[in-house]
Amino acid sequence: MPAWADDDITPPKVMLLSPGSINLSDGGFDYNTTDLSIGTLQLQRFHLPRVTAPGRLDADSPFFGTHMDNNFDIYVVATQKAKTQWTPQHTAPTVHIGATAMGEWYFTGTGNGNLAAQSGDAEQANLALSSGVYIYTDHDGTVYTFNSGVAAAGVLHGNLTKRIGSIQFANGLIRTFSYNGSGQLKEVADSSGYAIIFDYADTSQRVAVACGFNTSQTFVTPSSTCTGATLKVTYGYTGALLTSITDVVGKVTTLQYSLNNITCVLPPGYTTCKFDNSGYYSNPYTSTQVLGDGAVWTYSISAYEPLRDCRRPILLSHAAMAAPFNVS
Secondary structure, eight states, X not given: OOTTOOSSOOOOOOOOBOTTOBBTTXXXXXXXXXXXXXXXXXXXXXXXXXXXXXXXXXXXXXXXXXXXXXXXXXXXXXXXXXXXXXXXXXXXXXEEETTEEEEEEEBSTTXXXXXXXXXTGGGGSEEEEETTEEEEEOTTOOEEEEETTOOOTTSSOGGGOEEEEXXXXXXXXXXXXXXXXXSOEXXXXXXXXXXXXXXXXSTTOOEEEEEEEETTTSOOOTTOOOTTOSSEEEEEEEXXXXXXXXXXXXXXXXXXXXXXXXXXXXXXXXXXXXXXXXXXXXXSSEXXXXXXXXXXXXXXXXXXXXXXXXXXXXXXXXXXXXXXXEEO
């Protein structure tokens, strides 16, 4: 058993979703879908709303537009904490894996070796610094090594912020991540023989095409493109918002927005919204959502509170909190 393990295990973070994909811990619309799957690799994309959860952080320089992130967005972000009467000035790194914050740690100076846990979920894992390289090991024994040469763009303290370089799973599978000159993800490759390549449309650095390859049949590198790929997903944008997704068989899903939050999801073949959130963001405390079958769901939240939801580390001194939420 690892040295950081403890018999008193912090419970895992679990998102309880309504049939309309409303996160009942914070009221956010958690639209989550798998765009591409090949072998051991899956590209999952999700929406991160903010109107109903004012404190939720955006993804850092999102690959898929405003409030739209994916499961391969893995990074450490370190913030500088000022000296207080209880603590010295220190650095607090947080590990982000896709939509979830895995914990917060603590070090002073340059830091080296295993870092001290500063959140409950950090106690069931380990974060170490070795010559400036962050190494995160989860409770299953999966080891995440972060790339010391690629900063996570769009966040504070970029010199202390790093993107994932490789993951070694407990079963021996190794997944590597390669980036372009702008620090955006270009290739995810598995030692099992599969890869996903990302093409970017323009200087906005938003993903235009994602494609999958069996590398035993097609040789690819981080400089490869999706030109000629048969297994691919294409993305269209209106401004900074993702508004259309063309899947691997050529069918199109469209998204509509208000205040940068999704108000309508129209999958292929739908003439009315599968999720109609047009009434959801109109009232911060009582909102309605209409599903594709005509069912109307009403959500009522008593007040905005500083939510500690699945996106954030659980503090050592707090249990997970949520404002009282009623659903009908």
